[in-house]
Amino acid sequence: MASRRGRVAGIVAAVVAVPVLAYAVPAIALAGDVPRGTRVDGVDIGGLPVADARAKLERGLSQRAARPLALSVAGKTVRLAPSDLGLTFDTQATVEAALNGASTPSAIARSLFGGTRDLRPQVAVDERRLTAKLADLARRVDAKPREGSIRYRGLEPQVILPKPGRALDRAGAAGAVREAYLNDRGSVALKVRTSPPAGSASEVKRVADALARTAVAAPLTLVNGSKKAELPTAGLATGLRFVADGQGRMTPLFDARGVLAGLDDKLVAAGQRPKDASFKIVNGKPQVTSARVGRGIDAKALNKAVSAALAAGQRSVRVPVTETQPRVSTAQAKKLGIKEKVSSFTTRHPCCAPRVTNIHRIADIVDGYVVRPGETFSLNGIVGKRDKARGFVEAPMILNNRFVNDVGGGVSQFATTMFNAVFFGGFEDVQHMAHQYYISRYPAGRESTVSFPQPDFRWRNDSPYGVLIKASYTSTSITVQFWSTKRFDIDSQSSARYDVKPITTLTESGPECIAMGGAEGFTIDVWRIFKQDGKVQRKQKFRTVYAAEPRLTCK
Template identity: 65%
Template sequence: MILAALAGVPALVYGVAALTLSGQVPPGTSVGGVHLGGLSPAGARARLEKAFEQRASRPLAIRADDTTITMTPAELGLAFDARATVALAMDGATTPAGVARSLFGTRALAPHVAVDGTRMAGRLSGLARRVDTKPRQGSVLYRGTEPQTVVPRPGRALDRAGAARAIRAAYLSGSEPIVVPLRPVAPAVSADQVRRTAATVARTAVAAPLTLTAGPKRAVLSRSRLAAHLRWLPDGKGGLRPVFDSADLAADLQNQLIAAGRRPKDASFAIVKGRPQVIAGRPGAGIDPGALGEAVSAALAGGSRTAEVPVTRTQPRLTTQAAGTLGVRERVGSFTTRHPCCAPRVTNIHRIADIVDGHLVEPGETFSLNGVVGRRDRARGFVEAPMILNGRFVDDVGGGVSQFATTMFNAVFFGGFEDVQHTPHQFYISRYPAGRESTVSYPEPDFRWRNDSPYGVLITTSYTGTSITVEFWSTKRFDIDAESSPRYNVKSFPTTTDSGPDCIPMTGVEGFAIDVWRTFEKDGKVVRKQRFHTVYDPEPRLTCT
């Protein structure tokens, strides 16, 4: 009986203690330094909510290397869960181990943090976009025909899982900024592999010309032309592979490898009885730039100096159907300027008009006169004629084509299209409308305008011995009126003399400023007005002695 009584003492003590501790937070329990022992669950929650109120809602500074952002816990999907924290503190309180800990020890717990994983992931994705850097992949390109290496460099990426853990752990601790981890991202190819490629196969690839074949036809890519379009890029297996970009070469090579009668023909336009008509195009045998690039790349990878180019049935760049939907149906802008007969500059005006005649400007496209015509040279029929350079007239091949630029500028003006770049002459030239003219040279200044309409614009040109005309054909959008101010800030011209075989006399013209307004009208209402401000320098009166 004595032994039985002694054995029942621990059970009695446990039972009394468990009964006493039930329904309250065990003594010696704290959460983040906040003591909760002996409190009811409701009291403990209230104390925690008050203690963590400010810490739980304050913005958090998060730093990834040299980038720091600040976000609220709500934006990060973080919230302090007092109910779950109290439940954790009371869990197991009435077990023998829990009773013993309450009687003889203490318990320090971390506050329970609720995390909205979707919201956290979204915010970390935004941070990653700011701090992630892709590795610079190693490659080999060419300077002339000499291989040049691009040494690879590692990148970095936000460790999103590690960042989420770091933010959650530091949320209620008060320590800031919260430093989140980054991990290195290795490039696909090592620097040693890039150097080996440059010294071996990249050098061999351009050591001799490459012959392209398409049936009986042949075309040769010179070493320099080959190198200009060739790169060695990562192949996904730790090495480099040749990649030939043939986008700029396909049209020229197609003309060499396929007879003219077999090639596709673009749809075009003709003016018949004062109205544009579509001239049907046709498909034909063509060379796909992608297939051409792959054929050349495969030949170089295999060490061959010959590549068979696939020929496919190809649609024209402008199909008959597409041409019919462009809205090229009426004349929307036209202008004519006049000039004396028979001077060398007239040859240049006619030559540039022939090059531009029939050019189609698609919706949204910017037309560049220099881009379409290119450098004026004798090989294409241009001759020497006077032009203005550094305030004097000088002879140059292609001189005088500014008359064409001025004529086109006025067609743009009255057609209602967007002026992108025009440069008035330094001196006023009486055959042009003051304030509505443009000079041009190569490569600058250029004359550029944008087809800001939803329709195509067909350019046609015509000329006589004493005039040049530019016409635009499209769908009319506006009625255009021009209004000019009187000339103001008028300046008299100086008088000077010069000598030498290159001296070209100048008549002398006053300088002045002028404003021109372009008024856009639609259905009889003014839509908008545009001002063009032009200042002309005085042209000196130069006598050649």
């Protein structure tokens, strides 16, 4: 019996040993090699030792691993190298993944009897670099929601509709970039999240059609004690806009900076107003005149008062007044380097026409003004809207291709005279616009028109010294002088007139018709030549195009 049990045990052992040996022998033989039939993205590394498998992967996938990725988002496409995104092909990790499970029965079976195993390339990610690059892309794509607003063109409300914002889905973008790398995808579409504005387009349109029109339908009365002044509709529209309040409504927001000029004169007694330090010319030398602290309109408080009045439908505002420092103190004036005349220009005109009154009035306002280093001088900003309350009168000006009468007409002659003082003083021209038609009393191509609120005449004191403006006049001329420290000698050169346009002849009727003498249109180039010690430092070119002025007869 015992002998029989031994034979049975031997048979069982033999039966078990056969498959064990069938598995163990190949496993031992294949130890250290990638299992046969293993492919990585089409590259067959089966049966290769680890070092050979890595080398083959680098050869087979290196070109694809270096290929730039095209990231597309919000209509923009950016091509970036994988290294910029912190992505690299990790051959070591890929081979280790291929070896993982190499000694399993299924792997041994594939090696002995055939079959394939497809693996994806392993990718190493520098998370900090990927995050930083996506943040850089987000800065180019992200946009906050734009709330609606209303501005004015003339007295007509101009609507800017609200617009949703957007933000790059950075987490989703990081996953999409990792997924696309080494996966035969040349471009990656990244997603954005949208964020709605607080206000609706319908609310903006409603306010534009109602409150925005009412706000500029009539002047606003400004009151300081017994003194009153009107803020005209054009001035209101210049400084007014309607903005979203963050809760879905639109509210008026007024900025008085563009209309403050001249209001102090009307609303604050002359003896109370601050006085800037300036200069008087004594024996050809500038001497400082002292500044004075005074009372003036509190611009920030006025902005709030006007905004609140318009929101409530009121047409009268009590003007807030506060202690006001002079714009230029006595101590500052003494350090400005104003010591000599650096430019002067004179233009002439016939005596005694209404426009001459306006030229003299604007000269009186500007005379003695000091422009500090780096400051931009705005003629409209200093003088403000021309009105009868400050001594301006009606006179002809060009509007819509015709001469018309308007309060302040003729002041462009002052702007032209000052432009030439700027030109020959060597200061920076910021904004000037020539007349539509050539006017023979001005130098062709060296002149400027002005109206309120536009076009303005602006120039910048780009010197390290202050500039004193002195304006004087006779019954037939206006002169503007600049006093500072001389930097340049300026020459002017002009081209011949070209692209000449002929005069047309017209006849019109009506009580407001003003005859026009007619003048050819043309184009001309003018060069401003900067010199120091007789040597040319640089040249600046001005090109001016004049339309042909019609010869207009009034019936």
